[in-house]
Amino acid sequence: MSFLISDALAEGPAAAPPGGEGLPLIFLIGMFVILYFFMIRPQVKRQKEHKKLVDSLxxxxxxxxxxxxxxxxxxxxxxxxxxxxxxxxxxxxxxxxxxxxxxxxxxxxx
Incomplete structure (x- = not known):
């Protein structure tokens, strides 16, 4: 029975499927871009408009x-x-x- 266990341990870990290493990074970058254009950029634009309004009083x-x-x-x-x-x-x-x-x-x- 021990001869089967040694063969299983000798094989090593299974190889990762090719081409899947960068997908989570691309997804994370895409989410940040969406967050920037829908939340951060409009807020900065409103702040600039308000500062312009306050300066023109x-x-x-x-x-x-x-x-x-x-x-x-x-x-x-x-x-x-x-x-x-x-x-x-x-x-x-x-x-x-x-x-x-x-x-x-x-x-x-x-």
């Missing part, structure tokens, strides 16, 4: 903040803008918290 713009406040910018500084949300009611808001610049006259409709 000026006195008199009608804006909406991320918190939902709408008003007219009365003063612009390096990090903050002052937004008049009602008569004689001015709040200081970080420039990055401005979500959108509204078309002129939008506040009259509210």
């Amino acid at each position: 000026k006195k008199g713009d009608e804006v909406q903040t991320m918190g939902g406040l709408v008003g007219k910018i009365t003063d612009v500084s390096e990090n903050f803008v002052k937004v008049e949300i009602a008569d004689n009611t001015v709040v200081a808001v970080r420039r990055n918290a401005v979500e959108a610049v509204l078309p002129k006259g939008s506040l009259k409709e509210i």
